[in-house]
Amino acid sequence: MPNKSSKAGGMASVKSTVNQLIKSKQVRRNMLNLYHANKHEGFDCPGCAWGDDKSGAFRFCENGAKAIAWESTSEKVDAAFFAQHTVSELRKQSDHWLESQGRLVEPLRYNAQTDKYEPVSWEQAFTHIANGINALQSPNELELYTSGRASNEASFLYQVFGRALGTNNFPDCSNMCHEASGIALKRAIGVGKGTVTLKDFDAADTIFVFGQNPGTNHPRMLNALRSAAKRGATIVSFNNLKEVGLQRFASPQKPAELLGLQAVDISARYYTPKLGGDFAVARGMAKVFIEELAEQLNQDFINTHTHGIDAYIEQVKATQWQDIETRSGLTRADITEAANLFVRSQKAITCWAMGITQHLHSVDTIHELTSLHLLTGAIGVPGSGMCPVRGHSNVQGNRTMGILEAPTQAFNQAMQAVFDFAPPEKPGHRVYDAIKALHAGQSKMLICLGGNIAAASADTAYTEQALRRTALMVNIATKLNRTHLAVGQDALILPCLGRTEADTTGGKNQAITVEDTFSMVHASSGNTPPASDLLKSETEIIARIAQYTLKERIALDWESLIADYSNIRELIAKVIPGFDNFNAQIQQPGGFHLYNSAANLQWNTASGKAEFNAVALPEALFPDSVQSKIAQQDSPVFTLQTLRSHDQYNTTVYGMNDRYRGVFGERQLVFMHAEDMRLLGLTDNSLVDISTIWDDDTERKVTQFRAMSYDIPQGNVACYYPETNPLIPFESVGLASATPTSKSVPVVISHSES
The missing domain is CATH 3.40.228.10 (Dimethylsulfoxide Reductase, domain 2)
Structure with a gap:
């Protein structure tokens, strides 16, 4: 546990940043990257969505520097790597090991016969995806997942593509957080x-x-x-x-x-x-x-x-x-x-x-x-x-661009006016619905625009079962992760440019845009050479998938959109309120602010006023059926929350340390109040097993975790994720939000059996 004189930042933060730069084996390049991070005519940090005041020579934090160096590395994952490793073997590795192998540098397709990913051309990949989609009995058998780091341009084309097909299935990482x-x-x-x-x-x-x-x-x-x-x-x-x-x-x-x-x-x-x-x-x-x-x-x-x-x-x-x-x-x-x-x-x-x-x-x-x-x-x-x-850098912008399962009537009308097709009106799937549909075989295909849905989602065993039932899974990614290994009958990995890399699609240096947590929209332009000549931008990949799949079903000049992203922004300006003169507005240093009605005391509610919520204080954290199970336990039942370490961003684990909490070289531990440990006969370093109490017959358990005393209320415990995501029941979700209840999981803790 950290002592009372501990502080965040300081020299320890600088040392940690330098260590990550050294690990990238591209120190000079990443020093230049850090100088350009979060600046006008530079690139937006691929980490969190916090805004910047645009002052000072450097505008990055320790974790932002880690995210940049983690992405801009000299290590590569190519055909030679996959020739040495089967998918089954790779599943045994840790999440940290998988992502530390380096950048994905060529398109790959899973071969179920060899249990390996093998090289495939971009032409073959796009054709295969189009054939898979067009073979579906219904467009609603397709799930279109989006990560919070995807750009406004890629996200906008993604939702145009899905709605032109006829689906509102847009599960999004925000379904699991905000x-x-x-x-x-x-x-x-x-x-x-x-x-x-x-x-x-x-x-x-x-x-x-x-x-x-x-x-x-x-x-x-x-x-x-x-x-x-x-x-x-x-x-x-x-x-x-x-x-x-x-x-x-x-x-x-x-x-x-x-x-x-x-x-x-x-x-x-x-x-x-x-x-x-x-x-x-x-x-x-x-x-x-x-x-x-x-x-x-x-x-x-x-x-x-x-x-x-x-x-x-x-x-x-x-x-x-x-x-x-x-x-x-x-x-x-x-x-x-x-x-x-x-x-x-x-x-x-x-x-x-x-x-x-x-x-x-x-x-x-x-x-x-x-x-x-x-x-x-x-x-x-x-x-x-x-x-x-907000968490990831453009998670808010994705929603603004139309990545949502139940668009408004006004949005649909604007889409129809611009693209001359009637968007589907039936609500689609959030992450909870998508995984459930994949698990039941109702959905057949999954495209992931970034992210790591296997590691991010609750109930890891259930989620991976769902992913392995896909007829085709497509991952657009910069690095290898757990989701790529949860393969079903068929799978593709499509490597994309990172945020720091120059995007010269169409023969010109392209800029994309993002929206931060304060509704500021600004441009982002990478400046370093790509890790491979075979990489494509997320924007081009989505446009090509749409082009190959839709063919003549929508009258869009895909080539012009790929060649010049400003053409995409012109379409965005016609559909999304607040983006008038989009291309001109992003020329301003710092970008522009989207109008916020509530901040201007205008209330877009049914009553036309801000609403109070007259509901009773909840009686319990868990549903009644779970409360009954808890009451039957002989052992104390604790409430678990999962959380990140300091060497981590979302599901990406940069290292094994969490220095702000006094943890070094490990992740399988549980933070507990000292008195709770005493009552269970535990001391620091005792090995324990943790099991979930829920109202089904599923055993959810993790083993060999080290107990550690911490300043936390009695009855509460904390562990890192994704290691303890297996403990979160799939059906344990927030009312109305369907977000996993990762901060309130009922568990029992016992001395480790082995």
């Missing part, structure tokens, strides 16, 4: 995005951070929090674990902090609620607002801009403090203190991430957090608003 945020915000304020920009962090008096560990998952955010703390803003953190990055930070770009002479205290208050207790925290804060601080609420805002206040107040008053304390794990005094900080703040921002979204009641939790802003009017004014902190 789906609840989009649903809750859409219901509450009429727009499924955050309402703040990076400038608002410079104006906020108080910043609330719920269920988020920015030091590991969004390190660039620490600069914004550091600046806010230094100018006197109050940062209030609610997180299940005590995380170093939310306590102290030393900016590597500040000499005194780099040398260890200074560090900035981040959180003025740090509360550690139980897993799933954030709804109760927010309800308790609302109760303090309404019953003790009513005179400080913004009645003008409530009367003018909101709907449902009376029913909400009645529900809040009916909620008992005993229930709030029991379910939150915090005292009434703690919650009252936090409520006073919020109400007395003239300008408040609330941020959150996976610690909020991956629960059964995640949608209602986010709606409850939003209600705090509606009660105080802390929305639509500088320094105030809602901030779901």
Whole structure:
């Protein structure tokens, strides 16, 4: 466990970055890459979606540097590599080993007879995909998965292709992370995005951070929090674990902090609620607002801009403090203190991430957090608003481009006007639906535009069974990963350019665009030579698949779109609101901001106003049938959350260390409260097995994990993913969101059997 003097950033961050550059075996190239990262006429970091203030010579964080060096490596995975390894052999390797083998550099097709991937030409690959799609009995037997790093241009063509075929099956990585945020915000304020920009962090008096560990998952955010703390803003953190990055930070770009002479205290208050207790925290804060601080609420805002206040107040008053304390794990005094900080703040921002979204009641939790802003009017004014902190670099942009399973009528009408075909109206599949359909044999084919769905999804055994039942699986990727090995009858790997590499498709240096978590849209242009002459851009790959498959079914000049991405942006401008003069707007340094109706106090809801959510505080984290199973257990039942290490981004594991948590050289461990360990007769280094309690007959178990004491509430435990994804039941998903409940899994822990 880290000591009290631990801090995020500093010289350790620089050393870690240098080590990753050395491992890439392209130190000079990656130093140049880092200089161009997140700059005008440079490339957008392939890591997180946090925005940039566009100041300073370097605009990257430690994990961004790792992502860049991990992608821009001299190591290559080619035909010679696959000649030495069968797929069955590769399945036995770790996720870290698989991706560390290097860049995919030529198109490959799986040969079931040899159990190996073998070279194939691009012409053969595109023809094979087109034949496979056109042989389907229905376009709804095709699943079109999208990773959050795909560009706006590739994503837009992807959804045009799918809808021209006749399907809305667009499972997307956001289905597994911020789906609840989009649903809750859409219901509450009429727009499924955050309402703040990076400038608002410079104006906020108080910043609330719920269920988020920015030091590991969004390190660039620490600069914004550091600046806010230094100018006197109050940062209030609610997180299940005590995380170093939310306590102290030393900016590597500040000499005194780099040398260890200074560090900035981040959180003025740090509360550690139980897993799933954030709804109760927010309800308790609302109760303090309404019953003790009513005179400080913004009645003008409530009367003018909101709907449902009376029913909400009645529900809040009916909620008992005993229930709030029991379910939150915090005292009434703690919650009252936090409520006073919020109400007395003239300008408040609330941020959150996976610690909020991956629960059964995640949608209602986010709606409850939003209600705090509606009660105080802390929305639509500088320094105030809602901030779901997105993960991958363009996960928000993908949705804007139409990667969603249930498009609006307005979107369909715009598509029909531009492309002269009627898009399908029947809702398609999210990730949960897609995997279930593949498992049942109802869907036959899967195309993955990036990502690693096998490692990212819950219930690993179930997910891999589903993938192995595909008639054809196509992966567009930069590196080998677990999904490529979950092959069914047939599979293709199509290698694509990385974000750092120059895209000279069409004989010119092409730029793509992305949208960050603040709805800023900007251009990204790589500048280093591709790892192979056989690589194609994601945009061209999608366009070619569509061209070969659709042929004359849609009147599009695919060659012109491939030759000049500005032609794609012209189409986007005709379909997607806010993208007028798209090509001109991205010439601005920093790009342009998409209009946000809620930030301008316009509410696109059925009532025309921001909505309160009058629902009762949930009685339990799990469904009743699971609660019954838990009650039958003789051993203590813990609530498990899965999380990332510091040497990791999403499913990509850069190394075996997690220095902010004091972990080195391992990943199979479980963080526990010291008293829980004592009650089970465990000490640090005890080996344990972890089993899930669920209401089916499936055994879900991982073995030989090392116990480690940590500052975490009693009854809660934490482990890394994807190692513990096998413990998350496939049917354990959030209400309305269908997002895996990765932060609330009921488990029992026992001494290891071997």
